[in-house]
Amino acid sequence: MKKILFYCFGLIGTLMLLAQTCQTTKPPQPAPTVTVIGPPIPLAVPANFPQPRLDTSLKITAAGVALGRVLFYDGDLSSNRQIACATCHQQANAFTHHGHRLSHGVDDRLSRRNAPPIQNLVWAKNFFWDGGVHHLDFTPLTALRDTAEMNSDIEAIRFKLEHSRIDYNGMFDKAYGTREITSQRLLRALTQFMSQLVSASSRYDRYSRGEDTTLLTKQEKEGLQLFRSKCSQCHQGELFTDYSFRNNGLAATRKREELEFGMTEEQKVRLLATRDEGRYRVTLNKKDRYKFRVPSLRNVQYTGPYMHDGRFTVLAQVLRHYATGIEDSPTLDPRLRKGKKLGIPMTDDEQKKIIAFLKTLSDPEFMKDPRYADPRLTRYSKL
Amino acid sequence: MKLILILLVLSSLVALPHQRTPTTKVGDRHRVSIHFSLQVDEQPLTLDSLRYTNRFGERYALSSLAFYVSNVRLLRGEQAAYAIPQDSSYFLIRAADRPSQTLSLPQVPPGTYTGVEFIVGVDSLRSVSDISHRTGVLDPTEVTEEDGAMYWEWNSGYIFLKMEGYSPQAPLDPSGRRSFQYHIGGFGGYDEPGLNNLKRVRVLFPRALTVGKGAVPQVNLAVNLNQVFDGPNPIRLSRTPSIMFSPASKQVADNYATMFSLQSIQNQ
CATH class of the missing domain: 1.10.760.10 (Cytochrome c-like domain)
Structure with a gap:
């Protein structure tokens, strides 16, 4: 048995040598690869975040x-x-x-x-x-x-x-x-x-991770509670999005024929942008007409104008849209329809509190x- | 002791890939080439020449034609096949680039082959892989003067076949030309099922192709581009001069899946 082992090792050794000599006689021409060199930087996952989705094989230096x-x-x-x-x-x-x-x-x-x-x-x-x-x-x-x-x-x-x-x-x-x-x-x-x-590193994050629970004001905490009952089904979890695509009732049925003589270029672009069919362009599935990504709300105080076409300039307009501005259409998200009533019922005061909370998601750092x-x-x- | 033996077998398996390249092995592998002969109803394709007519009597010229061929397999009867190694199995055939019309398969094992099979397009796995697997013809940033980009960046995926041209019967486009353009792609969707225009094409050889010692066998495939219009779903240029990422593209893909046939096998 030892003899067999000896031969096996010998054989493998010869093969490896052979491979090596072949390499030395024919210098390999390495194609430029995307393989990075140097020690990898591990991705720091914040304690309140889920595991990242990007493939872990990706090496970052x-x-x-x-x-x-x-x-x-x-x-x-x-x-x-x-x-x-x-x-x-x-x-x-x-x-x-x-x-x-x-x-x-x-x-x-x-x-x-x-x-x-x-x-x-x-x-x-x-x-x-x-x-x-x-x-x-x-x-x-x-x-x-x-x-x-x-x-x-x-x-x-x-x-x-x-x-x-x-x-x-x-x-x-x-x-x-x-x-x-x-x-x-x-x-x-x-x-x-x-x-x-x-x-x-927003104030909300520190609050959420329990690092400092005094960081949110009374109004912001009330806003958080309201947010959880009215918004967080779609703006889910610590990333404040479920990454889904939804029709959130933006008026979206303009036609090219509506363009009028004398309109400024900006007005025309605006009108045409409202015809953007969103996710439908990617899936060609009719149920996806006028659906767009639920965006994360992190730093939302700074990311205006809002919506895929930037039609709202301030957060108050966004909240008002959800409260009273929803336009019905066949693909409207069912969460924005309660019987015959459209939208999310919110008083002006509630909207203000929710906005106060949203600003705690700002991360100046x-x-x-x-x-x-x-x-x-x-x-x-x-x- | 058994464990050691198993380990030995395993280690030799691991070692094997390293000795795949040595010149000693090349002796029993052979080059086979596959030539795509671009034609329109048996006339060789000439770009920008208004000399072709579809079944509706619509005259047309082609100004640009390119398509992907991938996952090439040489068939050994009904069951078996030799698959070209995955990373070497992506080709872009372009009318404007003659060398691109001949695929060179360098490492075909000896034997008899009864046909060839390939995908027109880029398979879904490669269509969703990361950038490190997108070299050569799969480089999504690659743009040629004649055929432009073969990749949709807004809706990640390759354009499997691009055919553009003009026709007196085509309606005027916004630039005042009577042009037509078909950009066909769609690998089946990533997050949820979507447009799937991947077509597997199989061309059988009437007599088996023998790969062994001697000259380089060349398989000549005729590509009748008129089938894009006159295939199972006849297409009128005058009605649909522009087909891209839309349900109508399925009809074009069904059509071009029928454009390949065997013309000849040389060097036997």
């Missing part, structure tokens, strides 16, 4: 995040070199474009929808108002390619990055081990940066965190 951050803030990713990811996703407003109903791209073009916040994305099931993108890696593509947003293509981006004042080749080398700039690496670097954007800021503007930068 400091060099990868640093590269993603520089890319995120670089206008060279757009056709006219002026629109960066950070143009419509500004940190001071939880990575949204405050005051802009619709995303505002190159040459002052307007896109179709309101820019969603970039926060806590590793918990998301899918992305955007209609869930059309199902992996974080692919989220930047929508903005990069949209002619009304960054209007760019990878060839042009690669050229600009290779000739940039920023040493991109060096940064790709640090992150991935070789200097090549590939679309896979670029997108994965953005994924790595975005995965770090976790907002979990997140919006000021220097690790997420424009690297050219902070002394933390090594550029």
